[in-house]
Amino acid sequence: MRRLFDKSVVLLICLPLVFERGGFITPVICILAALSCTCLSEIIPKDKAYALFIPLVYSAGTLFVPELLLLIPLIFYDIVLSKKPYILIIPTAALLVSLDSLSGRTLTLIIVDTIIALALSVKSLKLDGYEKKLIEIRDDNIEKQNLLSERNRQLIDRQDYEIRLATLGERNRIAREIHDNVGHMLSRSILQIGAMKVIEKDEAMKEQLTSVGQTLSEAMDSIRMSVHRLHDESVNLSVSVKDALSAISGEVSVSLDCDIPESSPTKLKLCFIGIIKEAVSNVIKHSDCDRVTVILREHPAFWQLVFSDNGTAKKIKDSGIGLQNIRDRAMSLGGVCEIDNKNGFRIFVTVSKKELSENENNNN
Numbered sequence: 001m002r003r004l005f006d007k008s009v010v011l012l013i014c015l016p017l018v019f020e021r022g023g024f025i026t027p028v029i030c031i032l033a034a035l036s037c038t039c040l041s042e043i044i045p046k047d048k049a050y051a052l053f054i055p056l057v058y059s060a061g062t063l064f065v066p067e068l069l070l071l072i073p074l075i076f077y078d079i080v081l082s083k084k085p086y087i088l089i090i091p092t093a094a095l096l097v098s099l100d101s102l103s104g105r106t107l108t109l110i111i112v113d114t115i116i117a118l119a120l121s122v123k124s125l126k127l128d129g130y131e132k133k134l135i136e137i138r139d140d141n142i143e144k145q146n147l148l149s150e151r152n153r154q155l156i157d158r159q160d161y162e163i164r165l166a167t168l169g170e171r172n173r174i175a176r177e178i179h180d181n182v183g184h185m186l187s188r189s190i191l192q193i194g195a196m197k198v199i200e201k202d203e204a205m206k207e208q209l210t211s212v213g214q215t216l217s218e219a220m221d222s223i224r225m226s227v228h229r230l231h232d233e234s235v236n237l238s239v240s241v242k243d244a245l246s247a248i249s250g251e252v253s254v255s256l257d258c259d260i261p262e263s264s265p266t267k268l269k270l271c272f273i274g275i276i277k278e279a280v281s282n283v284i285k286h287s288d289c290d291r292v293t294v295i296l297r298e299h300p301a302f303w304q305l306v307f308s309d310n311g312t313a314k315k316i317k318d319s320g321i322g323l324q325n326i327r328d329r330a331m332s333l334g335g336v337c338e339i340d341n342k343n344g345f346r347i348f349v350t351v352s353k354k355e356l357s358e359n360e361n362n363n364n
Contacts, residue, residue, distance in 0.1 A: 080121035287311035
C-alpha cells in the first residue's frame, strides 16, 4: 500500500511534463508503458537476473520515444527498491544520451522528479526495514511468551504431581500407623476380653464382656476397612508410573500414554506399576536406548500395558529373575505377558477383566 501511494505521487508529479508536450496518444502510450514496467517490477522477484531487463527495455525505448524520459523517475524508484544500485547506470545513461533532445527546463524537472522518487524509495526501504524489525521483535516476544507459558504449565504440573505424590505418601503413612498401632491395640484388647470371659464366673459380667468384645470386633473391622480404603486410594497409577519413569527421564526421551482410570482395581494398578519398575531397571542395567515408550490402555474386555525402547543391546536373558517376576505378576491376575528383544526391548501385557474378576472372587 505504501509503494502504491509513493508511485502515485511520482506519477502525479510527472504528468504535467507529459501532457504539456501536447497530443493525446503519445502521452497515454508513455503512461501505459511506465505503469506496465512498474507493475512488472512488483511481480518479478527482485533477486532474479532477468529483473534488470525492465529498466533496460524501458531505457532502450526512450531512444525511440523520447517522451518516455518524462516518466523515468518511476524506473529510478523501482531500481532503488530492488537494492541493486548498479542498475541505476541504465536509466542514467538513457538520460545522458538524450541530453541534446531535452530543454534545460525539462531536464531540470526530470531531475527534480527523480530526486523526489529516490527520496520516496529510500523512505520506503527504511520503513520496510523498521516493519521487518518490528515483526521480528513481535514474533520473538510471542515465542518467549509461549515458552514462558509452557514452562509455567510444566511447573504447575510438576507442583501438582509433587502435591499428589506427597498426599499419597501421607495416606500410606496414616494407613500404616493405624494398622501397626491402633489395629494391634484393638487386637490385644479383644484377646484380653476373651481371656477375661474364660476366668469370669459371674454370668452378668460375662454378658457385659461379650458385648464389649463385640464392640471391639466391630471397631476392628471398621478400622481394617478404613486401612484398606486408604491403601487403595494411595495407589495412583499415573503418578506412580511417572515416579518410576523419572529414574530414566533425564537420560532418555520418555513417552507416556495412560488412559486407565484410577477407579480400576488396585491389584491391576500394583501389577502394572511393578512391571514398569522392573522394566525401568532392565533399561538402566542393560539397554543403550535413547527413547522409551509406555502405553497403558483400557479396552472393553481387557487392560493392556506396552513398554518398549529402541535399544540395540542383547544382554537381557530371557530366563532372568527380573523377566520372570514380570511374567509372574501378569499371571497372578490371569494375564498374558509377551517379552521380546528383537527390535529393542518390548513388554506386552494383557489382563482380562473377566479373569481378574473371577480371580478376586475366588480369593474372597
